[in-house]
Amino acid sequence: MNRTDTVIKVELGARSYPILLGSGLISRGDSYAPFIRSTQVMVVTNETVAALYLRKVKSALKGYEIDTAVLPDGERHKTLASVTGILDRLLQQRFHRDCTVLALGGGVIGDMGGFAAACYQRGVALIQVPTTLLSQVDSSVGGKTGVNHPLGKNMIGAFHQPSGVVIDIDTLTTLPGREFSAGMAEVIKYALIDDREFFHWLWENMDDLMARDRTALCSCIARCCRNKARLIAQDEREYGRRALLNLGHTFGHAIEAAAGYGNVLHGEAVAIGMSMAADMSSHLGLLTEGDARRIRSLLRAAGLPVSPPQGLSRRQVMALMQQDKKVHQGVLRLVLLQGIGEACLDSGFEPGVVEQVVACA
Numbered sequence: 001m002n003r004t005d006t007v008i009k010v011e012l013g014a015r016s017y018p019i020l021l022g023s024g025l026i027s028r029g030d031s032y033a034p035f036i037r038s039t040q041v042m043v044v045t046n047e048t049v050a051a052l053y054l055r056k057v058k059s060a061l062k063g064y065e066i067d068t069a070v071l072p073d074g075e076r077h078k079t080l081a082s083v084t085g086i087l088d089r090l091l092q093q094r095f096h097r098d099c100t101v102l103a104l105g106g107g108v109i110g111d112m113g114g115f116a117a118a119c120y121q122r123g124v125a126l127i128q129v130p131t132t133l134l135s136q137v138d139s140s141v142g143g144k145t146g147v148n149h150p151l152g153k154n155m156i157g158a159f160h161q162p163s164g165v166v167i168d169i170d171t172l173t174t175l176p177g178r179e180f181s182a183g184m185a186e187v188i189k190y191a192l193i194d195d196r197e198f199f200h201w202l203w204e205n206m207d208d209l210m211a212r213d214r215t216a217l218c219s220c221i222a223r224c225c226r227n228k229a230r231l232i233a234q235d236e237r238e239y240g241r242r243a244l245l246n247l248g249h250t251f252g253h254a255i256e257a258a259a260g261y262g263n264v265l266h267g268e269a270v271a272i273g274m275s276m277a278a279d280m281s282s283h284l285g286l287l288t289e290g291d292a293r294r295i296r297s298l299l300r301a302a303g304l305p306v307s308p309p310q311g312l313s314r315r316q317v318m319a320l321m322q323q324d325k326k327v328h329q330g331v332l333r334l335v336l337l338q339g340i341g342e343a344c345l346d347s348g349f350e351p352g353v354v355e356q357v358v359a360c361a
């Protein structure tokens, strides 16, 4: 490790692992070596990321038996069929149980590579190498893996923790602006959940962040990863506090599915969902209207939408919300806000309030 690199530990007993964060990490063999079990490494990526970074990763892994599964790009390809393609490749190339899957890309690749690693021979080693802001601050950490189903987002999946996460901040230089903003939605989420001080920091540093200033980005990503690592360590399987990470997601997943996967980006849907959660919290008297307004302003400053696209069916959004994984015994449970930095789980509201928020958005 270079002296400038940051290491954050996810404490999960026997399944603990480090998150390495720094510059130039994807080109260095020692970023991956501690997490590789045997000589066999399957790099799972997509066409876009392969063109940018596959060569660097492959040369860093000289000496290993490397094979690649290059998938088509996009949320609409986050399907069981794509995962089957990865599993086919592992079998065709005779990969053994001690092989390692290396997921190189954004959250879509991380979730599918992770799910293939969870399923192949009942579970093989996984290295997450996230290349979008969203995947660096959220999806690569915590072990949620899976795919979408036409009837619901992320409805098929498994928990499978990686052996290590390698975050190379330089990969963000090639990320399109809209994708960068989408990642900022998950960044803002951490501030809203339980880190009010971070909310103020984001206000003060938003210009630097949007200009992709390295120092600001490193501090921001490290803070998000620490916050997530803390929640995961408390509740790996989402029986309790981890559910707070779903702030905005029940609204967001429904919007994403109703708009057609890929039309509204995941991060954009989360931003709209957080804005709806803030509205609903203020309707219920939990959050002041001033704080709801401040949240919407910060989302807008990060280049994010705060209301769904025109023409979206509100009825379909409501139906999809009822199917969400956060429905317990038929009752919808939402993450709401009692203040900035004070998220809570709530199910004791009239269903009409949700309809009102969705209808007005």
Ligand code: NAD
Pocket: 046, 048, 049, 052, 073, 074, 075, 078, 105, 106, 107, 108, 109, 111, 131, 132, 133, 134, 135, 138, 139, 140, 141, 142, 143, 144, 145, 154, 171, 172, 173, 174, 175, 176, 179, 182, 183, 266, 267
């Ligand atoms: P994505 O994986 O689709 O990546 C966004 C786009 O950026 C893609 O076109 C990709 O090819 C491209 N890209 C990736 N890295 C790039 C780079 N460095 N330079 C240029 N282009 C690059 O989307 P995402 O926002 O990273 O992830 C969204 C997905 O993550 C959703 O499916 C969501 O459900 C999932 N997710 C999972 C978790 C979890 O805990 N597992 C958490 C949050 C989100």
Ligand code: GLY
Pocket: 138, 139, 141, 142, 144, 242, 245, 246
């Ligand atoms: N992104 C939600 C979670 O990891 O639990």
